[in-house]
Amino acid sequence: MKKTVLLGALTVAGLAAGASAAATLDDVKARGSLKCGVSTGLPGFSATDANGTWVGFDVDVCRAVAAAVLGDASKVEFTPLTTQTRFTALASGEIDMLARNTTWTFSRDNDLKLEFTGVNYYDGQGFMVPKDLGVSSAKDLDGATVCIQTGTTTELNLADFFRVNNISYEPVPIETNAEAQQQYLAGACDVYTTDASGLAATRATFEDPAGHVILPEIISKEPLGPAVRHGDNEWGDIVRWSLNAMIAAEELDVTSANVEEKAASDIPEVQRLLGTAGELGAMLGLEAGWAKAIISQVGNYGESFERNVGEATPIALARGLNAQWTDGGLLYAPPFR
Amino acid sequence: MSDTHAQTVAYVRETMLEQKEPPITETGAIKWLRENLFSGAVNIILTVVSIFVIVWGLGHILPWFLNSIWDAGSLTECREIRNELYGSDASSACFAVISARWHQLLFGFYPQELYWRPVLAFVLLLSALAPVLFNSLPRKLLTWSMLAPFVMYFLLWGGTIWGPLMVLAGFVLGSVAFRFGGQVNAIIAVLAAILVPVLFWLFLAGPIAGALSNLMPIGITNVESKDMGGFMLATIIGVSGITLSLPLGIILALGRQSDMFLINKMSVAFIETIRGVPLIVWLFTASLLLNYFLPRGTNFDLMLRVIIMVTLFASAYIAEVVRGGLAALPKGQYEAADALGLDYWKSMRLIVLPQALKISIPGIVNTFIGLFKDTTLVVFIGLLDPIGLSNTIRATTEWNGIYWELFVFIGLMFFIFCFSMGRYSLFLEKKLQRGHR
Secondary structure, eight states, X not given: OHHHHHHHHHHHHHHXXXXXXXXXXXXXXXXXXXXXXXXXXXXXXXXEOTTSOEESXXXXXXXXXXXXXXXXXXXXXXXXXXXXXXXXXXXXXXXXXXXXXXEOOHHHHXXXXXXXOOOSEEEOEEEEEEGGGOOXXXXXXXXXXXXXXXXXXXXXXXXXXXXXXXXOEEEEEESSXXXXXXXXXXXXXXXXXXXXXXXXXXXXXXXXXXXXXXOSOOOOXXXXXXXXXXXXXXXXXXXXXXXXXXXHHHHTTOOTTTHHHHHTSOOHHHHHHHTSSSOHHHHXXXXXXXXXXXXXXXXXXXXXXXXXXXXXXXXXXXXXXXXXXXXXXXXOOOOXX | OTTTTTTTOSOOOOSOOOOOOOOGGGSHHHHHHHHHTSSSHHHHHHHHHHHHHHHHHHHHHHHHHHTOBOOOSSHHHHHHHHHHHHOTTSOOOBTHHHHHHHHHHHHBTOOGGGTHXXXXXXXXXXXXXXXXXXXXXXXXXXXXXXXXXXXHHHHHHOEETHHHHHHHHHHHHHHHHHHHHHHHOHHHHHHHHHHHHHHXXXXXXXXXXXXXXXXXXXXXXXOOGGGBOHHHHHHHHHHHHHHHHHHHHHHHHXXXXXXXXXXXXXXXXXXXXXHHSOHHHHHHIIIIIHHHHSOTTOOOOHHHHHHHHHHHHHHHHHHHHHHHHHHHSOHHHHHHHHHTTOOHHXXXXXXXXXXXXXXXXXXHHHHHHHHHHHGGGGGGGTOOOHHHHHHHHHHSTTTTTOOHHHHXXXXXXXXXXXXXXXXXXXXXXHHHOOOOO
């Protein structure tokens, strides 16, 4: 709790210092590159390949914004951030935007003066236990030892859940996901809890994935999304609509493969999205082809999802809540009009 | 006379007996074992227990090492290969992650085609250290040791050649100012030696370097700090911290011993403040707090900030170690220096410090080894040191789930660095042994 207060105080101080300089868009254009804060490493969301290129689902959001603003998805300077440094880095202007599986919460939005510009992944906190434990519901976990990452919302959710259900637990605080895997496999804790996507990614690496079950209870809402600083609405809009463009493109069936022919099609909303009709780009202060650049270079939401975390990858996440609203999910991009 | 005993003694040996083999229990391996391992009840128990522990440990670790797999594309592939070769129950290390990513653990995200630059810089570092470490080498090589940091900086970061040259020019100006000031008086000389280069760097160096690089754009590809990581980062931070903190620490130690009120109290305050707060707090200060005091958009390199903090931190410890050495010198040495009519700096340089530093060598090297290992703490502020890189490597879907192999490699590398430092300190102690005391 103290940490939050300190970070909050620092952020306020930072805003006071940085409030006068606002136009992030001009900074990015002048610099010729986007500074984006990502996780130091989260499977499927942000990681580096053997050549040192950043890849991942969160990384794609950064690339989309770079494509929209600069026309080139590769013009991103990635800053790896830990859970402790992420908000100050944003508030102090070290980065232009944050795409680091950060949960959108009331206090972060208002107290830390962040501006969340949408949700790129709807997650929720779950539990994983070894099958031998014979537990089928999280409510049976009375007295269990729980591996939990410190400094995250999962820590608070866990306390809430166990208090509400009037059962006790013993936390085993750990720092990183890799450490948690080891502790869990070594039997230092009975239960590992983190976001369900993380549990799936972790279980996929086990020798014997079938020996572990993810319990049905999802105890929290974890809308993960990109964030920018309070006070620069134009910049916030660009980040928000870059993500929306990816989501809308999937809904309109525009992919990186067919974007050229779709641009020539006569569907009005596709035309407006891809800049062949209307002046949506100019309203954001961008080129007319901003969304086309995103889709041709990064792909639409579904493509990014399948490439990084989808069924074909070892992480093998189902779309679930992250399907389009037409498929029973929560993705619902406002109209491009 | 010769046959006096002929009748009384039955037999007289006239030749020496052949030497017999000593009893088997008093020689060779068995004697050693008896004396060292099985000399008493307690020892026997300890020996048996230790042997059991060693065998048990090796029994677990050796198969893991011997079955290690070096050539695979991912952890899953590693496991498949293992199942094929040794069966699915066998324990086997997947060192394929090292062969796939060793270059990242060593260099971070430094461009691959430019790896020769850090490698060359490292060779230059060794060559520059040699005359400092071994005084059997010609003293003239020290000039190279003073120039080498600028060459290494240029090699590592690249960019225009004029930047490092301007920094060098500042030092030259400083020493010239010191010469001229010295003709007036000592305090002015010191002031001038500090002020002139600082003013030069602040106001003149930038524009001149800019103008010169416009005129003669000599330079190599620029590589930014954020692309550096792994052991390269640890070495840069460690070596800069070590070389800068020693002189600073010595000055602080002298300041703490000084009779001048202001200097004494300032040194004490500095040392106690820095020592009283954990390094991680200073690192957070460098990475987070400092941003708020700088104007927005200022790009004060994070690595530079970390080097400054690490240097200050180590210098406070060095100061205390050196103070211990100073305190261990008999008062007679100070008085003898005074009696010879030496001024303060001469007496320190010629008589006190050489002896005090000799006493402090183990402590100083100890601090250096600690400092080098502490560079891993930068992982908490998002710099990609070896530990940080191990996290990003694990985050890729191929290598997610791998754990010990990376740590074994990182541990081995750190051991090589730290063990050589320890050996050097022993060498130095032996060489400086003068046998008094």
